Amino acid sequence: MRVLATAGHVDHGKSALVRALTGMEPDRHEEERRRGLTLDLGFVWTRLGADGEHLAFVDVPGHERFVATMLAGVGPVPAVLFVVAADQGLRVLS
Secondary structure, three states: OEEEEEEOOOOOOHHHHHHHHHOOOOOOOHHHHHHOOOOOOEEEEEEEOOOOEEEEEEEOOOOHHHHHHHHHHHOOOOOEEEOOOOOOOOOOOO
């Protein structure tokens, strides 16, 4: 199984992208779905191609208050997909 983390600023569509790719809801808690804000790590997966290899996603929070949770999710993962909203561009903390 291959594992890919999604990271990026809050409200850039990380969870929506993962939901579209897998058909699964990465936001596990009711509060996350109600607020539209990832608070905890989300885990979903899908199958790829004819051989059925699994691709797992770790959806991490994108808010500065949850940096420790974000790092815990991306730390052991071999690849990260940085999600940036096309209508906002990259945001850098100063």
